[in-house]
Amino acid sequence: MNVTLYKQMMKVNMKGFMNYAFGSAFYILLMFWLYPGLAKNTKAIDELVQSMPEGVGKAFGLNGFDSAEAFISGEYYGLILVLILSIVCVQLSTQLMAKLVDQGSMAYLLSTPTTRAKVAFTQASVxxxxxxxxIAVTTIAGFAGNAWFLGGDFEFDTSTFIQMNAAAFLLFFAVGGISFLVSSLANDEKKALGISGLITFGFFSLDLLGKISANIDWMRSISIFSLYQPGEIVNGKDMAASSLLLFVIGFIAFGLAIVLFRKRDLPL
Incomplete structure (x- = not known):
């Protein structure tokens, strides 16, 4: 790793990281704030959810309202956080690699005493x-929300909450790796952004459509988003195998990006 480059890129991107982190924290605190009021009408809301077509509840992660983590898994971890981190992966991976190549800044970086592999590894680390x-700020905000809005009046399983956050990080470690791979092979910023966005939101759409109808459930098998199931974590299902697979996908994608970037021809 090029430590100097890492520090500089973290400094450049820190404001963006914090904007997304505090935005995520705001939404999860909102979920915690809403839950006590909803919990008083759990039976009526559950009946409403059950009256919906099965595919709709499954697609949007409506996992019941009998516990705070069940509510949050569907209303936040199943959709809002997924959209936030998808945008982060697509935009940031493009800015870290393809944008620098497109603007000529990458040639300047590589003229310094460093190697392509170190530059790519450093950018991947960023x-x-x-x-x-x-994810860390979101997790801390969740614990704060539990203390402020739930207190001891509502049950909250901290172990399950941590598992949901770990699963979210691993999903986007994989998504980020794929986006970074695309960006490492592109010379044009817009093209990299478009391809990464198409892959990421294409995977998301396939998973969503597969949940809605059993007739097209096979679509989920070609989407890495199917490996991320916060509702199943709440229900006590062991997701260790899926989490490990997501880590492997991310590790391979980042590794390929570094190897292929080192070998490719760059425009002058």
Missing amino acids: LATGLFLI
């Missing part, structure tokens, strides 16, 4: 660090 910071 992306992973940014994702970790956003």
Whole structure:
């Protein structure tokens, strides 16, 4: 790793990281604030959810309202956080690699006493660090929300909550790795952004459509988003195998990006 480059890129991107992190924290605190009022009408809301077509509840992660983590898993971790971190992965991976190549800044970096592999590894580390910071702030905000809004009046399983955050990080470690791979192979910023966005939101759409109808459930098998199931974590299902697979996908994608960037021809 090029430590000097890492510090500089973290400094450049820290404001963006914190904007997304505090935005995520705001939304999860909002969920905690809303839950006590909803919990008083749990039976009526559950009946309303059950009256919906099964695919709708499954698609949008409506996992019941009998516990705070069940509510948050569907209303926040199943959709809002997914959209926030998808945008982060697509935009940041493009800014860290393809944008620098497109603007000619990468040639300047490579003229210094460093190697392509070190530059790519450093940029990958910046992306992973940014994702970790956003998840860490979200997790801390969740514990604060539990203390402020739930107190001892409502049950909250901290172990399950931590598992949901770990699963979210691993999902976007994989998504970020794929986006970073695309960015490492592109010379044009807009093209990298478009391809990364198409892959990421294409995977998301396939998973969503597969949940809605059993007739097209096979679509989920080709989406890495199917490996991320916060509702199943709340229900006590062991997701260790899925989490490990997400880590492997991310590790391979980042590794390929570094290897291929080292070998490719760059425009002068």
